[in-house]
Amino acid sequence: MSKSSSSKSQSFPNEDTPSCDAYLVHLDRVRQVQPEIMPVEKAQQMAEFFNALADPNRLRLMSALANRELCVCDLAAAVKVSESAVSHQLRILRSQRLVKYRREGRNVYYSLADRHIISLYQEVSEHLQE
Amino acid sequence: MSKSSSSKSQSFPNEDTPSCDAYLVHLDRVRQVQPEIMPVEKAQQMAEFFNALADPNRLRLMSALANRELCVCDLAAAVKVSESAVSHQLRILRSQRLVKYRREGRNVYYSLADRHIISLYQEVSEHLQE
DNA sequence: GAAACATCTGAATATATCTTCATATGTTTT
DNA sequence: AAAACATATGAAGATATATTCAGATGTTTC
Numbered sequence: 001m002s003k004s005s006s007s008k009s010q011s012f013p014n015e016d017t018p019s020c021d022a023y024l025v026h027l028d029r030v031r032q033v034q035p036e037i038m039p040v041e042k043a044q045q046m047a048e049f050f051n052a053l054a055d056p057n058r059l060r061l062m063s064a065l066a067n068r069e070l071c072v073c074d075l076a077a078a079v080k081v082s083e084s085a086v087s088h089q090l091r092i093l094r095s096q097r098l099v100k101y102r103r104e105g106r107n108v109y110y111s112l113a114d115r116h117i118i119s120l121y122q123e124v125s126e127h128l129q130e
Numbered sequence: 131m132s133k134s135s136s137s138k139s140q141s142f143p144n145e146d147t148p149s150c151d152a153y154l155v156h157l158d159r160v161r162q163v164q165p166e167i168m169p170v171e172k173a174q175q176m177a178e179f180f181n182a183l184a185d186p187n188r189l190r191l192m193s194a195l196a197n198r199e200l201c202v203c204d205l206a207a208a209v210k211v212s213e214s215a216v217s218h219q220l221r222i223l224r225s226q227r228l229v230k231y232r233r234e235g236r237n238v239y240y241s242l243a244d245r246h247i248i249s250l251y252q253e254v255s256e257h258l259q260e
Numbered sequence: 261g262a263a264a265c266a267t268c269t270g271a272a273t274a275t276a277t278c279t280t281c282a283t284a285t286g287t288t289t290t
Numbered sequence: 291a292a293a294a295c296a297t298a299t300g301a302a303g304a305t306a307t308a309t310t311c312a313g314a315t316g317t318t319t320c
Binding site (some may be wrong): 181185187211212214215218219233234237238 | 308310318
Binding site (some may be wrong): 015051066081082084085088089103105106 | 279287288
């Protein structure tokens, strides 16, 4: 997902890049904005977070968990995906601390990490409604 | 990004699937939760939205635009990515109505679609802070 | 209207992601 | 401790995604 750095036409006082470059760009604006741009590292972190939510099955898992705590097995049945696939996806949700879990006997029960997530969901819902 | 339907061990009254199945699952819980699960279609739509935000360069573009309106050319310089790549990515942001644009002469100026997006950004920021 | 400019788009390649299958880990029951 | 169960994990194949390059579109200037 993006490689960062390492292509030509990137630094400014540059060589043979054809179109809009160096003094053709609105240098003043670029300089003004540049310090405000999210640093690559943080962008990477945030992208991973959004990425965890960028899958229909994971969202369906989340919506199931919004109602009640469920074990992997029930989640698989509810969302109609294999248990293995569910487990893989829960790992991704876990890695972004979107869900938490507890073990009870042989089952592992998952639930949403915090209500925070729900308001995010609602906000996006509204945006998509328009 | 997910295929939905079409594998074994999915419908309930089923054949030879090994582990946790049919009457082993907590059927009551599954039935209780199932009607609340986000429909596939909506999950798909929402996943596409999150996916648009799930790339570091696109997030950096957004953060640049959070400050001021900018043309493609300036965006490319500010974020240090080729203009073609920026254009491709702007298309994705546009498709989710995250940015809007207006033409002025030969330039196309992009800006954030609404302030809505910024509060979403802040919420995620907080989540990642913890 | 031709040339230069700014942006967009399609095809191709490289990388990332999802699902499946096989197997490993951890828990309970006998 | 062996067998059955629930979940997790690694590798492999199929699909999706991002970037680059070449060329197309639309705009201005001469």
